Amino acid sequence: MSENKTNGQIQIADEVVGVIATTAALEVEGVVAGGGKGFVELFGKKGHTKCAKITKDADEAVLDMDIIVNFGTKVQNAAKEVQEKVKTTVETMTGLTVAAVNVSICGIVKETEAKAEEEE
Template structure:
């Protein structure tokens, strides 16, 4: 059984799956301007770009009794100011997860896995990957 966050609300129990927290965090992250997509991590030295459709991938959550820590693996657009974009990601993820689930988010860690270039139409040339 997958991990769940359990709330007793008096009328019964509400269970929120970790996958739900991951999806909320993924959506919040990809809505930030400058985020090209989520990264599946390092596979054979290459950052696997997952785009904006696979929203729970590239997100790792650790949910406790009433708090969570979240790790996000992202690919950013070329030319953005990385500290500004990552700070915006942290703030949006924290706010959305706390508002939608009632969890207290202790940490949002952002790992920049690559940079996406614009415009050539060649996927291999449009993304700078980690080695």
Template sequence: MGEGREYVSRSDELGNIHISEEVLAVIAAAAALEVEGVGGLAANLGTDLAELLGKKNLSRGIRLQVEEENVTVEVAILVKYGYTIPDVGHAVQEAVAGSIEATSGLTVAAVNVSVGGVVFEKEPKKAQ
């Protein structure tokens, strides 16, 4: 199962189940982006450069640490202007933890949210 990826393995009575950490990161990213008030995921310089070179990263702004069957998630978000940051952060924690636990069966030990900026949305132009 090479390719330089990390996998979370679970034993089952029928065999083993291997879940890529990338899959867990994409699940976390999708859950975070669905939260009202989240304007996007914050990325680091390496992620931005990779995207400029054509490598799309669906899990940008997400880092995972897996120990046995416990997952700690680091989420870096951008908050839309006008939303209360602690409320959005808490909603992201709940959404990410719920999604990972529901889809993978793993236990989420913590979801740490970092707000990397504020997004100002432009108002749509009014028809004249």
């Protein structure tokens, strides 16, 4: 005996998916920021969505991420790890199927520069 009941519709805003994706990307070692903006701006709500562009179609999403990494980080490894981490985290938290995570490295900074700008 099965009953088909629906409780309504669930919609997740692109901004929410962007925050989830950016937070996951920042957990990867060597990734210090996203977008081409200042590091301080990254931690506000607007900053979290500037480095992640989301294209949704039904229950499938494609994410385009712009990240900045520390000098000395193996860029290809960091980008692959960002792809895996973002895909897994977004799928787990939202139920969306992530078809692709496209990562663009838009900058490299020295670790001391990143810390100095965060303190400002």
